[in-house]
Amino acid sequence: MENTLRDPQKLPGWGIDANPENDPTYPMREPRMNVSQDLDSKHRPASLQPEDVELLKSIERPTVSAVFGESAPPVGLSGLIRRFAFKYSESHYGHWLPLLLADRVNVVEGIMEDLGQGKVPNIFAEKGYAAEWKHNRTAFVAKMATIAAVTVGSILILTRDNGKKHKYRY
Amino acid sequence: MLAMDYRGPKRVRATQKPMPEIKHPQDAIVRVTRSCICGSDLHLYNGNVPDTRVGTTFGHEFCGIVEEVGPEVTKIKVGDHVLVPFNVACGECHFCKQGMFGNCHESNTQASAVGGIFGYSHTAGGYNGGQAEYARVPYANVGPTVIPEGMDPDDAVLLTDVVPTGYQAAEMAGIQKGDTVVVFGAGPVGIMAARCSWLFGAGRVIIIDKEDYRLEFARNYANCEAYNFEKDMDDPVVFIKKQTDFMGADCVIDAVGAEAAGNAMQTITGRKLLLQAGSATAMHWAINSVKKGGVVSVVGVYGPTDNLIPMGNVLNKGLTIRGNQASVKRLLPRLIEHVQNGVINPKALITHRIPLEEVADGYRMFSAKLDNCIKPLLVFPSSNI
Numbered sequence: 001m002e003n004t005l006r007d008p009q010k011l012p013g014w015g016i017d018a019n020p021e022n023d024p025t026y027p028m029r030e031p032r033m034n035v036s037q038d039l040d041s042k043h044r045p046a047s048l049q050p051e052d053v054e055l056l057k058s059i060e061r062p063t064v065s066a067v068f069g070e071s072a073p074p075v076g077l078s079g080l081i082r083r084f085a086f087k088y089s090e091s092h093y094g095h096w097l098p099l100l101l102a103d104r105v106n107v108v109e110g111i112m113e114d115l116g117q118g119k120v121p122n123i124f125a126e127k128g129y130a131a132e133w134k135h136n137r138t139a140f141v142a143k144m145a146t147i148a149a150v151t152v153g154s155i156l157i158l159t160r161d162n163g164k165k166h167k168y169r170y
Numbered sequence: 171m172l173a174m175d176y177r178g179p180k181r182v183r184a185t186q187k188p189m190p191e192i193k194h195p196q197d198a199i200v201r202v203t204r205s206c207i208c209g210s211d212l213h214l215y216n217g218n219v220p221d222t223r224v225g226t227t228f229g230h231e232f233c234g235i236v237e238e239v240g241p242e243v244t245k246i247k248v249g250d251h252v253l254v255p256f257n258v259a260c261g262e263c264h265f266c267k268q269g270m271f272g273n274c275h276e277s278n279t280q281a282s283a284v285g286g287i288f289g290y291s292h293t294a295g296g297y298n299g300g301q302a303e304y305a306r307v308p309y310a311n312v313g314p315t316v317i318p319e320g321m322d323p324d325d326a327v328l329l330t331d332v333v334p335t336g337y338q339a340a341e342m343a344g345i346q347k348g349d350t351v352v353v354f355g356a357g358p359v360g361i362m363a364a365r366c367s368w369l370f371g372a373g374r375v376i377i378i379d380k381e382d383y384r385l386e387f388a389r390n391y392a393n394c395e396a397y398n399f400e401k402d403m404d405d406p407v408v409f410i411k412k413q414t415d416f417m418g419a420d421c422v423i424d425a426v427g428a429e430a431a432g433n434a435m436q437t438i439t440g441r442k443l444l445l446q447a448g449s450a451t452a453m454h455w456a457i458n459s460v461k462k463g464g465v466v467s468v469v470g471v472y473g474p475t476d477n478l479i480p481m482g483n484v485l486n487k488g489l490t491i492r493g494n495q496a497s498v499k500r501l502l503p504r505l506i507e508h509v510q511n512g513v514i515n516p517k518a519l520i521t522h523r524i525p526l527e528e529v530a531d532g533y534r535m536f537s538a539k540l541d542n543c544i545k546p547l548l549v550f551p552s553s554n555i
Contacts, residue, residue: 003389003395003396005393005394005395006393008368008372008373008374008375008393011368011393012512012513013368013369013508013511013513013514014368014369014371015347015368015369015370015371016369016513017341017366017369017370017504018345018346018347018369018370018371019370020346022341022344022345022370033264033267033268035264038264038267041264042264043262043263043264044262044263044276045196045260045262045276045309047194047195047196047242048194049193049194049308050193055279055280055296056279056280056292057279057280058279058280058281058282060281060282061279061282064279065275065276065277065278065279065286065295066194066260066276066277067193067194067196067197067258067260067276067277067286067308067309068277068278068279068280068286068295068296068297069286069292069295069296069297069298070193070296071223071225071226071227071292071296071297071298072223072224072225072226072292072296078223082221086280090281090282090283090474093475096220096474096475099220099221099293100220100444102221103217103220103221103222103223104217106178106223106224107177107178107179107181107224109224110177110178110224110225111177121177121181121183122183123181125183125530126177126181126182126183126530127180127181127530127534128180128182128530128531128532128533128534128535129534130528130530130531131530131531131532131534131535131538131540131541132534132538132540134531134540134541135535135540135541136538136540
């Protein structure tokens with residue numbers, strides 16, 4: 001495809017936000033203010049959200065923030081791992097790697113929770129395979145066929161090995 | 171209420187969840203009328219952001235009708251149709267006072283590096299997001315902004331993230347009149363960054379991606395040069411050097427972040443093994459293709475751990491690297507003006523309207539770039555607008 005361009009100076013709005021004083025050494029245009037220039041730098045909102053769920057706090061902060069999300073408090077084994085992670089600062093692998101582990105454990109907990117509620121998760125639907133089927137059918141079928149072939153092959157190999165072991169007992 | 175429900179990497183569904191409640195006197199409850207899936211949601215969807223918990227609702231690009239307000243809310247009222255910036259910002263802390271609404275210090279307990287973001291993991295505050303029929307919106311005196319009379323809600327919803335992030339990418343690049351700007355990534359933010367680069371007086375804008383349909387869209391929408399790094403070149407850095415008389419671009423924008431393709435080592439260590447905070451291929455190319463003394467502007471989202479980038483070249487080339495989450499509240503007045511004057515046409519980015527019930531298909535379609543998807547918008551059963 002050819003790049004045939006119009007004269008940029010004839011584009012709507014060309015240069016209207018140009019600012020020769022846009023100093024790229026600070027991420028905002030507003031004058032930089034250090035903490036000593038801000039006489040009220042420790043200012044906090046007057047009202048604080050009540051802590052009615054378990055909240056994990058970064059050790060790089062002195063306080064819980066004035067508002068916070070309550071979408072999924074730590075629970076179960078993943079919660080234990082997350083509590084461990086928050087003993088470390090954000091600059092420490094001891095913080096982030098356990099959190100990634102906890103996320104994966106949490107996935108298994110989610111499936112168990114579904115099953116516990118008598119609901120079998122519809123993995124096909126949750127993975128959005130209907131979109132693949134509709135818009136990318138050939139590649140999708142090839143991918144699924146490959147997975148199925150590898151799975152069946154693995155089962156056959158394992159089954160065959162078991163059979164051999166069984167024979168040697170006689 | 172019906173809400174998107176994260177179940178694990180590449181697994182989401184729409185499910186019934188409890189209605190949100192007022193938790194703080196400055197909270198509002200909003201009935202969502204428009205909500206988008208953002209490219210950065212895909213980092214959560216793919217399981218790349220630590221502390222993304224099963225059961226949370228994503229969504230940081232939304233607008234809606236105010237249904238209920240807390241006792242200290244004075245700036246908006248029940249019935250207002252508001253757009254909700256993706257940043258949760260108090261407006262009072264040391265950082266908000268400087269216009270750094272993306273860096274609020276009173277909206278995220280779980281991490282100190284990033285402020286609160288709707289529906290963006292517990293690392294960004296643990297808030298449920300707007301891919302639901304209703305959402306709790308903290309600090310309702312600060313963020314939510316009444317949609318101006320006559321503005322299309324499809325335009326308004328893109329003012330919550332895509333437009334300000336693309337605009338700030340160009341702003342942070344420090345573009346001067348006549349500059350050559352290279353944008354890595356032709357997703358919605360990259361396309362918007364390319365479009366906004368002209369507003370700052372760029373002389374030439376080049377966008378790089380590997381999806382032809384996105385490059386074609388960018389070429390038409392942003393009037394920029396568009397190249398496919400898999401088809402049009404062997405080495406993007408050398409290509410840009412050749413395009414700029416071997417000097418390098420004046421400014422380079424990384425609008426890709428953690429999901430970058432193009433370098434096997436980065437992909438394996440960053441996206442498959444999670445040994446890095448995502449694949450830093452675009453950032454690597456940006457540093458190496460910008461001119462000496464140039465500016466690299468980063469709006470592509472990376473995880474909170476580490477990335478492999480050529481720091482030695484940052485020093486040796488004397489580069490300035492600027493990055494931040496967009497400060498939506500700060501930019502809104504100017505951007506609303508641009509939309510009203512027809513300078514920017516955000517809603518042209520929306521290519522798909524997907525019922526919330528089919529949110530899993532929407533994520534898959536956007537993630538796998540099916541059906542020439544640029545920007546998917548979720549449609550709500552309870553929205554009448």
